[in-house]
Amino acid sequence: xxxxxxxxxxxxxxxxxxxxxxxxxxxxxxxxxxxxxxxxxxxxxxxxxxxxxxxxxxxxxxxxxxxxxxxxxxxxxxxxxxxxxxxxxxxxxxxxxxxxxxxxxxxxx
Amino acid sequence: xxxxxxxxxxxxxxxxxxxxxxxxxxxxxxxxxxxxxxxxxxxxxxxxxxxxxxxxxxxxxxxxxxxxxxxxxxxxxxxxxxxxxxxxxxxxxxxxxxxxxxxxxxxxxxxxx
Numbered sequence: 718x719x720x721x722x723x724x725x726x727x728x729x730x731x732x733x734x735x736x737x738x739x740x741x742x743x744x745x746x747x748x749x750x751x752x753x754x755x756x757x758x759x760x761x762x763x764x765x766x767x768x769x770x771x772x773x774x775x776x777x778x779x780x781x782x783x784x785x786x787x788x789x790x791x792x793x794x795x796x797x798x799x800x801x802x803x804x805x806x807x808x809x810x811x812x813x814x815x816x817x818x819x820x821x822x823x824x825x826x
Numbered sequence: 827x828x829x830x831x832x833x834x835x836x837x838x839x840x841x842x843x844x845x846x847x848x849x850x851x852x853x854x855x856x857x858x859x860x861x862x863x864x865x866x867x868x869x870x871x872x873x874x875x876x877x878x879x880x881x882x883x884x885x886x887x888x889x890x891x892x893x894x895x896x897x898x899x900x901x902x903x904x905x906x907x908x909x910x911x912x913x914x915x916x917x918x919x920x921x922x923x924x925x926x927x928x929x930x931x932x933x934x935x936x937x938x939x
Binding site for chain 1 (some may be wrong): 932
């Protein structure tokens with residue numbers, strides 16, 4: 718069965734720490750993997766990844782896809798309290814799209 | 827540019843009724859996708875419309891349907907509501923397709939009693 722698994726489910730760190738969030742998938746005919754940040758209600762788009770080994774970067778956030786390992790990581794360096802949120806990954810294949818359960822990140826001052 | 831708007835924001839319905847939710851995308855965006863979010867199942871993809879055509883569909887029963895108008899506004903309809911349909915329904919628009927940069931609306935919170 719096609720699935721998307723995120724780990725860890727929950728993470729508590731202190732400001733200034735670096736975190737690495739994982740997303741692994743088992744789907745056929747992979748098309749893309751997306752990362753979102755969800756704070757209150759609506760998710761906000763972070764990255765779209767389609768090619769292995771090419772890092773996408775935005776400020777302190779970066780992400781990379783490994784098609785061989787069927788996984789992606791999202792890195793956040795020098796975390797701030799404003800990074801506290803649920804981070805979702807989603808995988809698109811064929812006509813479907815599936816989200817992982819998310820990683821709840823809490824950054825303490 | 828105005829963001830994605832959804833109406834209504836909150837809705838309470840009774841089992842067996844039907845409901846229609848509306849989504850107005852960002853001006854110029856032709857792709858509108860719908861999602862259901864529940865504590866138990868997380869965020870799930872319902873369907874995507876592009877230029878008035880349903881382009882992709884998730885694994886939901888036929889009670890869930892949608893349409894898109896020529897101005898890209900989209901509606902989602904759920905017939906014969908069940909308690910399990912209680913959820914936050916989100917729509918998102920994109921200038922290209924759902925795996926391009928999507929902008930989400932605030933959602934419609936549907937409660938079925």
